[in-house]
Amino acid sequence: MRHLLSLFDLTTDEIQDILKLAAELKAELQAGNRVAHLANHNLALLFEKPSLRTRVSFECGMSQLGGHALFLGQDVGWGKRETPKDFSEVLSEYVDVIACRSFKHETVEQLAQYSSVPVINALTDYSHPCQALADVFTIQEEFGELQGRHLVFVGDANNVSRSLAIACGKLGLRFTLACPASYQFTAEEKAEIESGCGDFEFTHTDDAMQAVADADAIYTDVWASMGQEKEQKQREQDFAQFQVNEELMAAAPGHAIFLHCLPAKRGQEVTDGVMDGTQSRIIAQAGNRMHAQKGLLVWLLNS
Numbered sequence: 656m657r658h659l660l661s662l663f664d665l666t667t668d669e670i671q672d673i674l675k676l677a678a679e680l681k682a683e684l685q686a687g688n689r690v691a692h693l694a695n696h697n698l699a700l701l702f703e704k705p706s707l708r709t710r711v712s713f714e715c716g717m718s719q720l721g722g723h724a725l726f727l728g729q730d731v732g733w734g735k736r737e738t739p740k741d742f743s744e745v746l747s748e749y750v751d752v753i754a755c756r757s758f759k760h761e762t763v764e765q766l767a768q769y770s771s772v773p774v775i776n777a778l779t780d781y782s783h784p785c786q787a788l789a790d791v792f793t794i795q796e797e798f799g800e801l802q803g804r805h806l807v808f809v810g811d812a813n814n815v816s817r818s819l820a821i822a823c824g825k826l827g828l829r830f831t832l833a834c835p836a837s838y839q840f841t842a843e844e845k846a847e848i849e850s851g852c853g854d855f856e857f858t859h860t861d862d863a864m865q866a867v868a869d870a871d872a873i874y875t876d877v878w879a880s881m882g883q884e885k886e887q888k889q890r891e892q893d894f895a896q897f898q899v900n901e902e903l904m905a906a907a908p909g910h911a912i913f914l915h916c917l918p919a920k921r922g923q924e925v926t927d928g929v930m931d932g933t934q935s936r937i938i939a940q941a942g943n944r945m946h947a948q949k950g951l952l953v954w955l956l957n958s
Protein backbone atom coordinates (compact mmCIF):
# COMPACT_ATOMS: atom_id res chain seq x y z
CA MET A 656 0.00 0.00 0.00
CA ARG A 657 1.41 3.37 -1.08
CA HIS A 658 0.68 7.01 -0.26
CA LEU A 659 1.37 10.13 -2.33
CA LEU A 660 2.30 12.86 0.13
CA SER A 661 4.94 14.44 -2.08
CA LEU A 662 6.59 13.47 -5.35
CA PHE A 663 9.56 12.22 -3.31
CA ASP A 664 7.31 9.19 -2.73
CA LEU A 665 7.47 8.16 -6.40
CA THR A 666 10.38 6.95 -8.50
CA THR A 667 10.94 8.27 -12.02
CA ASP A 668 9.59 5.01 -13.46
CA GLU A 669 6.49 5.22 -11.27
CA ILE A 670 5.75 8.79 -12.36
CA GLN A 671 6.14 7.71 -15.98
CA ASP A 672 3.78 4.76 -15.39
CA ILE A 673 1.18 7.13 -13.91
CA LEU A 674 1.53 9.54 -16.85
CA LYS A 675 1.14 6.64 -19.29
CA LEU A 676 -2.00 5.48 -17.50
CA ALA A 677 -3.31 9.06 -17.51
CA ALA A 678 -2.83 9.27 -21.27
CA GLU A 679 -4.59 5.92 -21.80
CA LEU A 680 -7.51 6.90 -19.58
CA LYS A 681 -7.82 10.29 -21.28
CA ALA A 682 -7.86 8.63 -24.73
CA GLU A 683 -10.40 6.10 -23.50
CA LEU A 684 -12.69 8.87 -22.23
CA GLN A 685 -12.28 10.90 -25.41
CA ALA A 686 -13.28 7.82 -27.42
CA GLY A 687 -16.51 7.77 -25.41
CA ASN A 688 -15.61 4.82 -23.17
CA ARG A 689 -16.12 5.16 -19.44
CA VAL A 690 -14.55 1.94 -18.23
CA ALA A 691 -15.17 0.89 -14.62
CA HIS A 692 -11.52 0.37 -13.68
CA LEU A 693 -12.42 1.21 -10.05
CA ALA A 694 -15.96 -0.19 -9.85
CA ASN A 695 -17.53 0.33 -6.43
CA HIS A 696 -14.38 1.89 -4.97
CA ASN A 697 -14.79 4.86 -2.65
CA LEU A 698 -12.65 7.97 -2.31
CA ALA A 699 -12.98 10.25 0.74
CA LEU A 700 -12.19 13.93 0.20
CA LEU A 701 -11.13 15.85 3.30
CA PHE A 702 -10.52 19.53 2.61
CA GLU A 703 -9.48 22.27 5.06
CA LYS A 704 -9.12 24.86 2.27
CA PRO A 705 -11.32 25.87 -0.68
CA SER A 706 -11.02 24.14 -4.05
CA LEU A 707 -12.60 24.02 -7.49
CA ARG A 708 -10.24 21.98 -9.66
CA THR A 709 -8.97 19.43 -7.14
CA ARG A 710 -12.31 18.62 -5.60
CA VAL A 711 -14.32 18.44 -8.82
CA SER A 712 -11.63 16.60 -10.79
CA PHE A 713 -11.37 13.94 -8.08
CA GLU A 714 -15.16 13.59 -7.81
CA CYS A 715 -15.78 13.38 -11.57
CA GLY A 716 -12.72 11.25 -12.20
CA MET A 717 -13.82 8.71 -9.60
CA SER A 718 -17.33 8.62 -11.02
CA GLN A 719 -16.00 8.05 -14.56
CA LEU A 720 -13.99 5.12 -13.23
CA GLY A 721 -17.14 3.50 -11.85
CA GLY A 722 -16.37 4.50 -8.28
CA HIS A 723 -17.69 7.09 -5.90
CA ALA A 724 -16.27 10.10 -4.05
CA LEU A 725 -17.53 11.49 -0.76
CA PHE A 726 -16.78 15.11 0.06
CA LEU A 727 -16.64 15.14 3.85
CA GLY A 728 -17.80 18.33 5.52
CA GLN A 729 -17.28 19.75 8.99
CA ASP A 730 -19.85 17.38 10.49
CA VAL A 731 -17.43 14.42 10.41
CA GLY A 732 -15.49 16.28 13.07
CA TRP A 733 -12.07 15.91 11.47
CA GLY A 734 -9.52 17.12 14.00
CA LYS A 735 -12.24 17.99 16.51
CA ARG A 736 -14.40 15.06 17.63
CA GLU A 737 -11.74 12.41 18.09
CA THR A 738 -8.02 11.83 17.79
CA PRO A 739 -6.40 11.76 14.33
CA LYS A 740 -5.56 8.10 14.96
CA ASP A 741 -9.15 7.08 15.69
CA PHE A 742 -10.44 9.20 12.79
CA SER A 743 -8.00 7.81 10.25
CA GLU A 744 -8.33 4.18 11.34
CA VAL A 745 -12.12 4.33 11.23
CA LEU A 746 -12.33 6.20 7.91
CA SER A 747 -10.07 3.65 6.26
CA GLU A 748 -12.42 0.85 7.34
CA TYR A 749 -14.97 2.30 4.86
CA VAL A 750 -13.15 3.87 1.94
CA ASP A 751 -10.46 2.62 -0.44
CA VAL A 752 -8.49 5.85 -0.71
CA ILE A 753 -8.36 9.29 0.95
CA ALA A 754 -7.43 12.64 -0.62
CA CYS A 755 -6.66 15.42 1.83
CA ARG A 756 -6.09 19.18 1.48
CA SER A 757 -4.72 20.80 4.61
CA PHE A 758 -2.71 23.73 5.83
CA LYS A 759 0.03 21.81 7.64
CA HIS A 760 1.80 19.04 5.77
CA GLU A 761 1.97 17.13 9.09
CA THR A 762 -1.80 16.71 8.86
CA VAL A 763 -1.59 14.50 5.75
CA GLU A 764 1.41 12.71 7.24
CA GLN A 765 -0.61 11.95 10.33
CA LEU A 766 -3.56 10.67 8.29
CA ALA A 767 -1.22 8.42 6.33
CA GLN A 768 0.47 7.19 9.48
CA TYR A 769 -2.77 5.71 10.79
CA SER A 770 -4.59 4.94 7.54
CA SER A 771 -4.80 1.42 6.16
CA VAL A 772 -5.66 2.81 2.69
CA PRO A 773 -3.62 5.10 0.41
CA VAL A 774 -3.60 8.80 1.29
CA ILE A 775 -3.15 11.39 -1.49
CA ASN A 776 -1.99 14.93 -0.77
CA ALA A 777 -4.53 17.22 -2.46
CA LEU A 778 -2.39 20.30 -1.51
CA THR A 779 -0.68 21.31 1.69
CA ASP A 780 1.40 24.39 2.46
CA TYR A 781 4.42 22.26 1.58
CA SER A 782 3.46 20.54 -1.66
CA HIS A 783 0.90 19.93 -4.37
CA PRO A 784 1.96 16.71 -6.10
CA CYS A 785 -1.29 16.15 -8.04
CA GLN A 786 -0.86 19.56 -9.63
CA ALA A 787 2.69 18.80 -10.74
CA LEU A 788 1.63 15.45 -12.23
CA ALA A 789 -0.97 17.24 -14.36
CA ASP A 790 1.56 19.93 -15.30
CA VAL A 791 4.22 17.57 -16.60
CA PHE A 792 1.48 15.61 -18.36
CA THR A 793 0.47 18.87 -20.11
CA ILE A 794 4.07 19.65 -21.09
CA GLN A 795 4.46 16.10 -22.41
CA GLU A 796 1.32 16.46 -24.51
CA GLU A 797 2.70 19.67 -25.96
CA PHE A 798 6.27 18.61 -26.72
CA GLY A 799 6.21 14.80 -26.69
CA GLU A 800 9.47 14.43 -24.76
CA LEU A 801 10.05 15.89 -21.30
CA GLN A 802 13.77 15.23 -21.13
CA GLY A 803 15.83 18.41 -21.55
CA ARG A 804 12.86 20.81 -21.53
CA HIS A 805 13.17 24.00 -19.47
CA LEU A 806 10.41 25.03 -17.05
CA VAL A 807 10.67 28.55 -15.62
CA PHE A 808 8.50 29.27 -12.59
CA VAL A 809 8.04 33.01 -12.06
CA GLY A 810 6.88 33.18 -8.47
CA ASP A 811 7.81 32.24 -4.95
CA ALA A 812 9.14 29.05 -3.43
CA ASN A 813 5.83 27.49 -2.50
CA ASN A 814 3.87 24.24 -2.59
CA VAL A 815 3.40 24.33 -6.37
CA SER A 816 6.97 25.35 -7.29
CA ARG A 817 8.40 22.76 -4.89
CA SER A 818 6.37 19.97 -6.48
CA LEU A 819 7.27 21.16 -9.96
CA ALA A 820 10.97 21.27 -9.08
CA ILE A 821 10.80 17.67 -7.86
CA ALA A 822 8.88 16.59 -10.96
CA CYS A 823 11.50 18.28 -13.16
CA GLY A 824 14.34 16.71 -11.21
CA LYS A 825 12.85 13.24 -11.52
CA LEU A 826 11.91 13.55 -15.20
CA GLY A 827 15.01 15.27 -16.59
CA LEU A 828 13.71 18.81 -17.13
CA ARG A 829 15.65 21.92 -16.19
CA PHE A 830 13.93 24.03 -13.52
CA THR A 831 14.42 27.73 -12.85
CA LEU A 832 12.73 29.70 -10.10
CA ALA A 833 12.62 33.43 -10.88
CA CYS A 834 11.63 35.69 -7.98
CA PRO A 835 13.06 38.20 -5.48
CA ALA A 836 15.95 36.63 -3.57
CA SER A 837 14.10 36.60 -0.25
CA TYR A 838 11.31 34.42 -1.71
CA GLN A 839 13.56 31.67 -3.12
CA PHE A 840 13.98 28.26 -1.51
CA THR A 841 16.37 28.29 1.42
CA ALA A 842 19.65 26.46 0.96
CA GLU A 843 18.25 23.58 3.06
CA GLU A 844 15.03 23.41 1.03
CA LYS A 845 16.95 23.44 -2.25
CA ALA A 846 19.31 20.76 -0.95
CA GLU A 847 16.33 18.62 0.09
CA ILE A 848 14.88 18.80 -3.42
CA GLU A 849 18.23 18.07 -5.03
CA SER A 850 19.00 15.14 -2.77
CA GLY A 851 15.56 13.65 -3.45
CA CYS A 852 15.97 13.90 -7.22
CA GLY A 853 19.60 13.23 -8.04
CA ASP A 854 21.59 15.49 -10.30
CA PHE A 855 19.59 18.08 -12.27
CA GLU A 856 19.82 21.70 -13.35
CA PHE A 857 17.96 23.71 -10.70
CA THR A 858 18.59 27.44 -10.81
CA HIS A 859 17.50 30.40 -8.70
CA THR A 860 17.47 33.86 -10.25
CA ASP A 861 15.94 37.29 -9.78
CA ASP A 862 16.20 37.98 -13.53
CA ALA A 863 12.97 36.63 -15.02
CA MET A 864 13.63 38.17 -18.44
CA GLN A 865 16.91 36.30 -18.80
CA ALA A 866 15.47 33.10 -17.31
CA VAL A 867 12.75 32.77 -19.94
CA ALA A 868 15.14 33.28 -22.89
CA ASP A 869 15.31 29.53 -23.51
CA ALA A 870 12.13 28.46 -21.67
CA ASP A 871 9.76 25.82 -23.03
CA ALA A 872 7.15 26.50 -20.35
CA ILE A 873 6.59 29.63 -18.28
CA TYR A 874 4.59 29.04 -15.14
CA THR A 875 3.22 31.30 -12.46
CA ASP A 876 1.01 31.12 -9.38
CA VAL A 877 -0.61 33.64 -7.06
CA TRP A 878 1.84 35.79 -5.11
CA ALA A 879 0.16 34.97 -1.78
CA SER A 880 -1.01 31.39 -1.29
CA MET A 881 -3.95 30.26 0.82
CA GLY A 882 -3.02 31.02 4.43
CA GLN A 883 -0.77 33.96 3.45
CA GLU A 884 -3.56 36.52 3.08
CA LYS A 885 -1.95 38.84 5.62
CA GLU A 886 1.15 39.08 3.41
CA GLN A 887 -0.85 40.00 0.30
CA LYS A 888 -0.05 43.71 0.26
CA GLN A 889 3.66 43.25 0.96
CA ARG A 890 3.91 40.56 -1.70
CA GLU A 891 2.16 42.76 -4.26
CA GLN A 892 4.99 45.27 -3.79
CA ASP A 893 7.76 42.69 -3.73
CA PHE A 894 6.57 40.86 -6.85
CA ALA A 895 5.55 43.90 -8.91
CA GLN A 896 8.48 43.33 -11.29
CA PHE A 897 7.69 39.63 -11.63
CA GLN A 898 4.44 39.73 -13.55
CA VAL A 899 4.07 37.33 -16.48
CA ASN A 900 3.00 39.80 -19.15
CA GLU A 901 3.31 40.23 -22.89
CA GLU A 902 6.78 41.72 -22.54
CA LEU A 903 8.06 38.70 -20.61
CA MET A 904 6.44 36.26 -23.05
CA ALA A 905 8.08 38.16 -25.93
CA ALA A 906 11.48 37.48 -24.32
CA ALA A 907 10.81 33.70 -24.51
CA PRO A 908 11.00 31.48 -27.58
CA GLY A 909 7.85 31.54 -29.72
CA HIS A 910 7.11 27.89 -28.94
CA ALA A 911 7.02 28.45 -25.16
CA ILE A 912 3.71 27.72 -23.46
CA PHE A 913 2.18 29.50 -20.49
CA LEU A 914 0.89 27.51 -17.51
CA HIS A 915 -0.82 28.48 -14.25
CA CYS A 916 -2.20 26.12 -11.62
CA LEU A 917 -5.19 28.49 -11.12
CA PRO A 918 -7.02 30.17 -9.53
CA ALA A 919 -5.26 33.26 -10.91
CA LYS A 920 -5.36 36.86 -9.80
CA ARG A 921 -5.55 38.43 -13.26
CA GLY A 922 -3.72 41.75 -13.39
CA GLN A 923 -1.31 40.70 -10.62
CA GLU A 924 0.96 37.72 -11.34
CA VAL A 925 -0.33 37.50 -14.94
CA THR A 926 -2.09 39.71 -17.45
CA ASP A 927 -5.35 38.93 -19.26
CA GLY A 928 -3.41 38.99 -22.52
CA VAL A 929 -1.17 36.11 -21.42
CA MET A 930 -3.96 34.14 -19.73
CA ASP A 931 -6.09 34.29 -22.86
CA GLY A 932 -3.24 34.38 -25.41
CA THR A 933 -2.30 31.77 -27.98
CA GLN A 934 0.58 30.42 -25.86
CA SER A 935 -1.69 29.78 -22.86
CA ARG A 936 -2.54 26.15 -22.04
CA ILE A 937 -4.29 26.86 -18.74
CA ILE A 938 -7.63 25.28 -19.58
CA ALA A 939 -6.14 22.05 -20.95
CA GLN A 940 -3.83 22.04 -17.92
CA ALA A 941 -6.79 22.31 -15.53
CA GLY A 942 -8.59 19.58 -17.47
CA ASN A 943 -5.54 17.39 -17.14
CA ARG A 944 -5.86 17.48 -13.36
CA MET A 945 -8.64 14.94 -13.78
CA HIS A 946 -6.80 12.70 -16.22
CA ALA A 947 -3.59 12.69 -14.18
CA GLN A 948 -5.47 11.92 -10.95
CA LYS A 949 -7.38 9.11 -12.64
CA GLY A 950 -4.01 7.67 -13.63
CA LEU A 951 -2.83 8.04 -10.06
CA LEU A 952 -5.97 6.45 -8.56
CA VAL A 953 -5.85 3.44 -10.89
CA TRP A 954 -2.09 3.05 -10.26
CA LEU A 955 -2.53 3.24 -6.47
CA LEU A 956 -5.52 0.92 -6.27
CA ASN A 957 -5.00 -1.56 -9.08
CA SER A 958 -1.24 -2.12 -9.22
Ligand code: CP
Pocket residue numbers: 705706707708709710778786916917918
Ligand atom coordinates in the same frame (compact mmCIF):
# COMPACT_ATOMS: atom_id res chain seq x y z
N1 CP B 1 -5.00 24.26 -8.82
C1 CP B 1 -5.78 23.89 -7.82
O1 CP B 1 -5.42 23.07 -6.97
O2 CP B 1 -7.02 24.44 -7.85
P1 CP B 1 -8.10 24.38 -6.68
O3 CP B 1 -7.52 25.11 -5.52
O4 CP B 1 -9.32 25.04 -7.25
O5 CP B 1 -8.34 22.93 -6.34
Ligand code: NVA
Pocket residue numbers: 778813814815876877879880881916917918
Ligand atom coordinates in the same frame (compact mmCIF):
# COMPACT_ATOMS: atom_id res chain seq x y z
N1 NVA C 1 0.06 28.18 -4.11
C1 NVA C 1 -1.39 28.21 -4.19
C2 NVA C 1 -1.88 27.11 -5.08
C3 NVA C 1 -3.36 27.03 -5.24
C4 NVA C 1 -3.80 25.90 -6.11
C5 NVA C 1 -1.97 28.07 -2.80
O1 NVA C 1 -1.48 27.24 -2.01
O2 NVA C 1 -2.91 28.79 -2.48
